[in-house]
Amino acid sequence: MKKHLLPIIMLAIFETVAVTLWLAMDNLFYLFNFSYIGIAIALGTFLFLKKYKHARRVTQLLVGIYILIYLGLISGENMQIEGFWYYLFTGVFEAATIHYAVAKIFGALIFGRGWCGYACWTAMVLDFLPYKTSNTPRKRIEWIRYVVFVISFLFVAALFLAHVGNIEKIMFWAFIVGNILYYAVGIALAFLFKDNRAFCKYICPITVFLKPMSYFSIFRIKCDESKCISCGKCKKVCPMDVNVTDNSRKRENGTECILCFKCVKNCPTGAL
Numbered sequence: 001m002k003k004h005l006l007p008i009i010m011l012a013i014f015e016t017v018a019v020t021l022w023l024a025m026d027n028l029f030y031l032f033n034f035s036y037i038g039i040a041i042a043l044g045t046f047l048f049l050k051k052y053k054h055a056r057r058v059t060q061l062l063v064g065i066y067i068l069i070y071l072g073l074i075s076g077e078n079m080q081i082e083g084f085w086y087y088l089f090t091g092v093f094e095a096a097t098i099h100y101a102v103a104k105i106f107g108a109l110i111f112g113r114g115w116c117g118y119a120c121w122t123a124m125v126l127d128f129l130p131y132k133t134s135n136t137p138r139k140r141i142e143w144i145r146y147v148v149f150v151i152s153f154l155f156v157a158a159l160f161l162a163h164v165g166n167i168e169k170i171m172f173w174a175f176i177v178g179n180i181l182y183y184a185v186g187i188a189l190a191f192l193f194k195d196n197r198a199f200c201k202y203i204c205p206i207t208v209f210l211k212p213m214s215y216f217s218i219f220r221i222k223c224d225e226s227k228c229i230s231c232g233k234c235k236k237v238c239p240m241d242v243n244v245t246d247n248s249r250k251r252e253n254g255t256e257c258i259l260c261f262k263c264v265k266n267c268p269t270g271a272l
């Protein structure tokens with residue numbers, strides 16, 4: 001595949017989703033939503049090919065701010081995991097459910113954890129912090145993500161079982177409070193563990209979907225072993241501790257790769 005076609009291919013993929021959902025749901029919003037995201041991703045890919053240093057961050061900020069401010073705060077859609085449960089329980093196949101299906105469940109089969117590298121509004125802020133690569137050993141506290149996952153489910157289930165009125169309003173406030181909590185915990189952990197992505201590694205409940213799906217991802221960083229000189233630079237710069245020189249699906253932390261391409265950029269022999 002010719003590299004310079006990549007931005008157009010990305011845009012075409014998102015436009016296909018945009019038009020399909022627009023027609024299937026008879027709702028112009030989906031055309032706007034996925035076209036915007038497609039343009040942001042195509043722009044980031046284009047800048048990456050032009051070797052612009054902050055290409056990934058451009059896409060991450062364009063998509064992250066749009067979801068947080070426009071979808072979350074202005075349109076009142078809870079895009080956090082509790083919003084996913086909420087819309088699932090109500091049987092409404094709306095923005096939050098589609099968002100999870102496209103970005104975090106089925107999309108991960110194609111793009112792996114691309115969501116985490118290019119779109120997440122939590123990581124968009126955490127990536128401004130000073131610890132861009134993790135130099136501390138992994139902590140054995142990954143189980144926390146499952147606890148957060150279950151709590152989010154129980155929280156929404158309890159609201160329905162107790163027949164609480166005006167759940168939509170509660171969901172809106174849950175989105176605001178949840179985000180403030182995520183940012184506070186994420187920033188505190190980043191400084192505590194000297195690792196910007198500590199929140200992603202140990203706390204984030206979305207990874208319960210993302211990790212198993214990205215195991216099968218079509219897009220992956222692969223290593224040409226004939227070119228690799230085992231210098232170890234790729235592992236040193238990786239924010240997610242991926243053993244990227246191992247091509248097997250079972251490579252260490254393989255389902256953590258956020259496709260940031262730092263390893264590729266830093267490989268002195270072009271092996272990745």
Ligand code: SF4
Nearest residue numbers: 116120122123200204
């Ligand atoms: S792991 Fe969670 S917080 Fe981190 S980038 Fe992915 S979705 Fe965002």
Ligand code: SF4
Nearest residue numbers: 238257258260261263
């Ligand atoms: S540095 Fe490479 S292996 Fe690590 S997360 Fe980024 S793309 Fe994936």
Ligand code: SF4
Nearest residue numbers: 228229231232234267
């Ligand atoms: S940076 Fe490149 S050459 Fe060095 S270990 Fe990684 S893949 Fe091999």
